[in-house]
Amino acid sequence: MLNHDFLAYTLANPHKLPATYDFMLADHTRVDIWDTGVIVFTPANASKDIVLSCAVHGNETAPIEICNQLIKDLLSQRIVAKQRVLFLIGNPAAIINQTRFIDENMNRLFSGAHSKGEGLTHPERHRAKALEKYVADFFTANSDRQRIHYDLHTAIRASKHEKFAIYPYRPGRAYSSEQIMFLAECGVDTLLFHHEPTTTFSYYSSEQFQADAFTVELGKVMPFGQNDMSRFSQTHTMLEKLITHTNLPVIEFDSSKVNLYKVSRSINKHFDDFAFSFASDAENFSSFKQGEVLATEGGQQIVVEHSQEAIVFPNANVPIGQRTVLCLVPAPNESIV
Ligand SMILES: O=C(O)CCC(=O)N[C@@H](CCC(=O)O)C(=O)O
Ligand SMILES: [Zn+2]
Numbered sequence: 001m002l003n004h005d006f007l008a009y010t011l012a013n014p015h016k017l018p019a020t021y022d023f024m025l026a027d028h029t030r031v032d033i034w035d036t037g038v039i040v041f042t043p044a045n046a047s048k049d050i051v052l053s054c055a056v057h058g059n060e061t062a063p064i065e066i067c068n069q070l071i072k073d074l075l076s077q078r079i080v081a082k083q084r085v086l087f088l089i090g091n092p093a094a095i096i097n098q099t100r101f102i103d104e105n106m107n108r109l110f111s112g113a114h115s116k117g118e119g120l121t122h123p124e125r126h127r128a129k130a131l132e133k134y135v136a137d138f139f140t141a142n143s144d145r146q147r148i149h150y151d152l153h154t155a156i157r158a159s160k161h162e163k164f165a166i167y168p169y170r171p172g173r174a175y176s177s178e179q180i181m182f183l184a185e186c187g188v189d190t191l192l193f194h195h196e197p198t199t200t201f202s203y204y205s206s207e208q209f210q211a212d213a214f215t216v217e218l219g220k221v222m223p224f225g226q227n228d229m230s231r232f233s234q235t236h237t238m239l240e241k242l243i244t245h246t247n248l249p250v251i252e253f254d255s256s257k258v259n260l261y262k263v264s265r266s267i268n269k270h271f272d273d274f275a276f277s278f279a280s281d282a283e284n285f286s287s288f289k290q291g292e293v294l295a296t297e298g299g300q301q302i303v304v305e306h307s308q309e310a311i312v313f314p315n316a317n318v319p320i321g322q323r324t325v326l327c328l329v330p331a332p333n334e335s336i337v
Contacts, residue, residue: 002033004075007068007089010037014092029074029081037089038134041074041081041243048083049139050242051149051211053131056107056201058094062218062227063152066236070243082246084145086138088131090201093123098223107151107215108322110204111197132204139209147211148179150239151202154221156315159284161259163235164190164312166215168203174337177253179212182242185251187234188216190259190285192312193331196266253336262331264306266323271298274316274324284312285328295324 002009002021013036021033030042037055052070054063067087073079094101103122114128139147165188167175180191197203205213219231229236241248274297278286287310288294294311295302306329314325 002075004072005068006039006071006075006087007064010089010092011096014096025075025077025080031075034134034137035130037092038131039071039087040138041085041087043081043084046082046084047145047246048242049086049142049145049147050083051086051088051135051138051151051205051213052239053088053090053149053151053201054153055092055095056090056151057100057105057153057221058091058096058102059098059100059223060152060154060221061095061224062154062222062229062232064089064095065224065227065229066152066218066232066239069236070240073240074243079240079244081243083243084138084142085243086134088134090131091124091127105318105322107201108199110199110201111207113199128201131201135205136208139205139211147205147209147213148242149202149205149211149213151200151205151213151215153215153217154219155217155284155313156221157281157284158220159217159312161190161285162219162231163188164192164217164259164284166192166194166200166202166217168198168200168206168213168215169194169196170206173210174335176212177336178250179214180258180336181251181253182238182248183214183216184257185234186216186238188218189257191261192326192328193260193262193334195263260331260334261310261328262334264309264327264329267295267302267325267327269297269316269318269320269322269324272320273297276314276316276325278311278314282311282314285310287311294327 032040054067104124106124109128114125202213202215205211277293288304292304310328312326
């Protein structure tokens, strides 16, 4: 049965739990375990419903360690939740495999993509569909609460901005200065405003439930045991405060504390010979000048269109049709309230 180590319990039962559980922590918090890697803490009188997800990519270990420590501290009652929290350990089988995924990148399978196209038997398809349902059940249980979802990741390569967040496309909804400043307090000082709908987990929560949802990149991917956890202490502290405080002070928007970019385009792969022209170890946010060649494929060159474009998440090793890189330009005039 479960002791305080929910990660160990999840990895001992990566596909299915022997049973679902609910119990009380003293008389203050109800705990529900809905599935492998899925645990809810419900205190009385919360004002926020918060989803913290990790391991949507199985080899991104630092977010897993952060979430497991918060869960341990809640279960042992070192800390007491004042807000309702759903923790999701996204892909337990891929954690055991020490890989980004088993058959398919799960962060391309939300908003119904799990049920379209080929590969319907892939384990990530079933898990993405199940995770959608858990998030839907969690958020729709209350209609009067602030809804927050931080989908925690680490990136494949080094980055000029170590910690950054992707703000999913949200037409007609202003960006939240409160959220941007909270993330800055977490040490996540760089925001990318996405320009189109995607099939990521954070877009799902944002679009379906109007959650303040973000993909949050906390550093470079490392195997278990090799994370310098001191680099995550600011984030850990702020997430703990978010969960355990009734109210957090709202910090006034200060543009000098954040770097704001918007996605100018997503370059998708059309041919097997897609190749980048820049160094294979180029950092995220490396910037290129107008006319410079970013990539080649099918005998064509893909060149920088704006006076400068920065790149993030370059990965030529993706299936045809998927994103190889996001191009970014500065975003000084976004609507932030
Ligand atoms: O480092 C990389 O190349 C990928 C890191 C990562 O997993 N990023 C997310 C971003 C999701 C988003 O665009 O909101 C992903 O690619 O799924
Ligand atoms: Zn990731």
